[in-house]
Amino acid sequence: MSKDAPSENAENTTGATGKTGPEPSRRFCVAPMMDWTTPQYRYLARLLSRHTLLYTEMVTTGALIHGDTERFLHHNPAEYPLALQLGGSDAGELAHCARLAEQFGFSEVNLNVGCPSDRVQNNMIGACLMGHPDKVAEAVSAMIAATSLPVTVKHRIGINGRESWDDLCEFVDKVSAAGCRTFIVHARIAVLEGLSPKENRDVPPLKYDWVYRLKQKYPHLEIIINGGIKTFEECHEHLEHTDGVMLGREAYHNPWLLAGVDSEFFGDEAPTASRHDALRAMYPFIESELERGVFLSHISRHLLGLFHGIPGGRQFRRYISENAHKSGAGLEVIQTALEKVREPAQPVLTEATASA
Structure with a gap:
């Protein structure tokens, strides 16, 4: 089992737990991604890195207020530090959901001003809000008043029709004047x-x-850079100019990359020695998820990239893909798949192996 793995007895919680601790570091983050950064992926990510800041999928204010609140906010305390990303534009509703974020134990509440899909645009959610900086500022002000959690904004550098440098600065000026100190760009x-x-x-x-240039113009603000980042070398280059980096698809498709984050960016020992150890440390969690009715395929799909580029990795993925969806499939599918990947005698946690 990996060292200091999340407790096997840690409860999957949706209860009100209060603020989880000091403001998290945003030096290295995994982006919120719909259908990808689920509790099952986040549990794996936390086994690989203690320090990476994780984000939920975007949850709309309407879903939290009018839907199954506990289901949408379900997470395991082992995932901390964990930020909740909200989608919405109504200041009152966002304030209400910010209070929920604190009650349910999240480490940060983030407002999505970057999603470009038609569905969210029609509900005044996501990137279209870059055209309404006053509305974003009003929402941020209300959220800050409603919670002691840090309130952050994730946004684009612009939208078509409002894509000039001056437009971007107007957005940052107004939202920072409302109290936001962290912009994930x-x-x-x-x-x-x-x-x-x-x-x-x-x-x-x-x-x-x-x-x-944003960081140069606003040195008092925390500026996190996002978009197309894949390697530690690129991260270090960006960190010369910004306060933190956020990776998305690369951290999902090649999760083993996260196993090098703690030593590379935080000067701490890696929490797990091998991919095999990390997966075995998932077993109690997988069993608990199955017991509460989660289908194995909803868990296993997040494991497929763990052995990316490793001999036997293709057989590992194929076995899971062919068997995890079957009725009654359980932990034995994962255990059998793992047997198809040879375990290295002396694994080395370097970026070369992480990116293999």
């Missing part, structure tokens, strides 16, 4: 008509220099 504009959400992650060019 995806270094692309969002094109709200004509591009799909997937295309918006790749087609608009990255402008890292704009994020660097």
Whole structure:
């Protein structure tokens, strides 16, 4: 088992636990990603890194207020530090949900001002809010008044029609005047008509220099850079100009990358020695999830990248893909899949192995 793994007896909690501790470090973060940064992925990520700040999927204010609040806020205390990302624009509703974030034990509450999908635009959620900085400022002010948690904003550098440097500075000026001190900046504009959400992650060019310029212009603010970052070398380059980095798809598809974060960026010992150890440390959690009715396939899909590039990794993925969805599938599917990957005698945690 990995050293200092989350307790096997840690309860999956949705109860009101209060603030979890001091403000988390944002030096290295994993981005909120719909359908990906679920509690099952986050548990694995926390086994690999103690210090990485994790984010939930975006949860809309409407879902929390009118839906199954406890289900949407369900998480395990082993995941801390953990930030809740909210989607919404109504100041009162966001304030209410910020209070819920604190009651349920989250470490931060973040407002999504970056999602470009049509569905959220129609509800005045996400990147379209970059065209309404006063509305974002009003929401941020209400959230700050409602909670002692840090309130942060994740946004683009602009949207089509409002994509100039002056537009970006107007947004930061107004939102920071409302009390926000942390801006997580995806270094692309969002094109709200004509591009799909997937295309918006790749087609608009990255402008890292704009994020660097934000930090130069607003040295008193915490500026975290996001967008297209894949390697530790790139992270270190960005950290020369910003306060933190946020990785998304790379941290999901190649989760073993996280196993090098604590030593590389925080000067701390890696919490697990091998991919095999990390997966075995997941077993009690997997069993507890199965006991509460979660399908194995909803857990196993987040494990598929763990042995990326490793001999036997393809067989590992294939066995899980062919068997995890079957009726009654349990932990034995994961155990059998693991047997298909040879365990190294002396694993070395370097970026080379993390990115293999």
